[in-house]
Amino acid sequence: xxxxxxxxxxxxxxxxxxxxxxxxxxxxxxxxxxxxxxxxxxxxxxxxxxxxxxxxxxxxxxxxxxxxxxxxxxxxxxxxxxxxxxxxxxxxxxxxxxxxxxxxxxxxxxxxxxxxxxxxxxxxxxxxxxxxxxxxxxxxxxxxxxxxxxxxxxxxxxxxxxxxxxxxxxxxxxxxxxxxxxxxxxxxxxxxxxxxxxxxxxxxxxxxxxxxxxxxxxxxxxxxxxxxxxxxxxxxxxxx
Numbered sequence: 001x002x003x004x005x006x007x008x009x010x011x012x013x014x015x016x017x018x019x020x021x022x023x024x025x026x027x028x029x030x031x032x033x034x035x036x037x038x039x040x041x042x043x044x045x046x047x048x049x050x051x052x053x054x055x056x057x058x059x060x061x062x063x064x065x066x067x068x069x070x071x072x073x074x075x076x077x078x079x080x081x082x083x084x085x086x087x088x089x090x091x092x093x094x095x096x097x098x099x100x101x102x103x104x105x106x107x108x109x110x111x112x113x114x115x116x117x118x119x120x121x122x123x124x125x126x127x128x129x130x131x132x133x134x135x136x137x138x139x140x141x142x143x144x145x146x147x148x149x150x151x152x153x154x155x156x157x158x159x160x161x162x163x164x165x166x167x168x169x170x171x172x173x174x175x176x177x178x179x180x181x182x183x184x185x186x187x188x189x190x191x192x193x194x195x196x197x198x199x200x201x202x203x204x205x206x207x208x209x210x211x212x213x214x215x216x217x218x219x220x221x222x223x224x225x226x227x228x229x230x231x232x233x234x235x236x237x238x239x240x
Contacts, residue, residue, distance in 0.1 A: 001071075001214050003026075004069045005022055005032060005033070005072075006035055006074055006075060008050075008076045008080055009076065011036070011148070014183050017182075021186060021201060037057060043146065045116070046123075054081040057080070061089050071091040071093070071210040072085065072093045073206040074093065074094070074095045075206075077096055079127060087229055091214060095206070096202025096205065100205045101128060101131050104133075104178050104200055107198055110136055110172070111178060111200075114141045114180055115143075115180030115181055116149070116180070124140045125140050157184075174197070175198075
């Protein structure tokens with residue numbers, strides 16, 4: 001089984017961190033590779049960044065298809081280009097927000113999400129609604145720290161996250177916490193130990209979901225909505 005983790009932004013250190021998180025939880029027989037485009041924003045913070053990242057991300061999925069990759073994990077909490085990616089891929093494509101929300105709904109009745117910047121809150125709220133979890137999500141919170149700030153000052157990032165988790169426990173009555181950025185994945189275990197509440201990282205959740213779907217033989221439906229993009233003119237399927 002080969003799962004490819006795609007970081008849609010161009011920051012290689014963030015890709016490496018997400019890969020480390022994935023390798024900690026994968027099954028022995030699972031191969032996990034990780035890539036990122038080189039011509040996309042260094043971080044994804046808003047819809048414009050998402051749009052700029054999509055062509056590079058889709059190009060990486062097409063490369064994976066040529067190599068026979070079985071499933072993909074889109075390692076950005078905004079789940080950018082998820083529907084487009086599913087049109088291109090034969091196997092499952094898992095967004096880390098959707099995976100984390102599904103896990104949270106399974107292990108708790110109510111949960112809160114903690115992300116980086118306040119501008120990401122409306123995007124995540126819409127995703128929660130799209131995934132049918134609006135009633136279960138108590139709140140979407142932000143620590144008001146840019147994505148790259150997670151690497152630049154990890155001690156401060158961890159302090160801010162611990163404080164916000166404690167607020168979510170008290171004010172939201174949250175029974176579980178979702179970390180709303182792939183760049184937070186390395187902090188998951190320490191945050192859970194510090195706060196005593198289940199803390200869910202979307203990267204590891206998505207890897208385990210991908211393993212389960214591939215292991216069960218499920219592939220992306222090619223009936224109607226997620227069918228391969230139509231070939232137009234002189235295009236070939238591998239190129240479009």
